[in-house]
Amino acid sequence: MTSIDRPDPVILGHVLAEHRELFSQMSAVRTAFAARHDGASARNAADAIAAALRSLREHLRCHFEQEETGGFMEESIARMPRLSGAVKAILRQHPALLAELDALIEGISGRPLTPDDWNQAGRAFEQFAANVAAHERDENRVVQEGYNEDLGLLD
Numbered sequence: 001m002t003s004i005d006r007p008d009p010v011i012l013g014h015v016l017a018e019h020r021e022l023f024s025q026m027s028a029v030r031t032a033f034a035a036r037h038d039g040a041s042a043r044n045a046a047d048a049i050a051a052a053l054r055s056l057r058e059h060l061r062c063h064f065e066q067e068e069t070g071g072f073m074e075e076s077i078a079r080m081p082r083l084s085g086a087v088k089a090i091l092r093q094h095p096a097l098l099a100e101l102d103a104l105i106e107g108i109s110g111r112p113l114t115p116d117d118w119n120q121a122g123r124a125f126e127q128f129a130a131n132v133a134a135h136e137r138d139e140n141r142v143v144q145e146g147y148n149e150d151l152g153l154l155d
């Protein structure tokens, strides 16, 4: 049974809200990629994609920083030391995800791109999006597991 002073739903809700915001930023990037094929001038479309990617990058950096410095993941470990290994493994993915996004931004910056280049960038973004989605799924699972166990909902 939960008591009224438990922060679980608040923390869990915050994590989920953050992940939804990330999801909408990813959708904005996807829309920008799609607009490139909808006859928008190539230059404007490329600028829009680069801007959407940079905005996503900044959002992701802040999100990771929050998770790493006294955020909900620490709370999960404090409640459930058993999960500490899983949490550390998840947090170690942050630099790799940022590097993947940086490489993508770098790849489309500062030179004219061919249609093949754009197709490749689009595929790279979808791969990145899948990696982020897997990362967030693992996070949601760890947090949920920690709280469920804490609340005595597991065996």
Ligand SMILES: [Fe+2]
Binding pocket: 064, 067, 090, 091, 094, 135, 139
């Ligand atoms: Fe994360």
Ligand SMILES: [Fe+2]
Binding pocket: 019, 063, 067, 136, 139
């Ligand atoms: Fe996250």
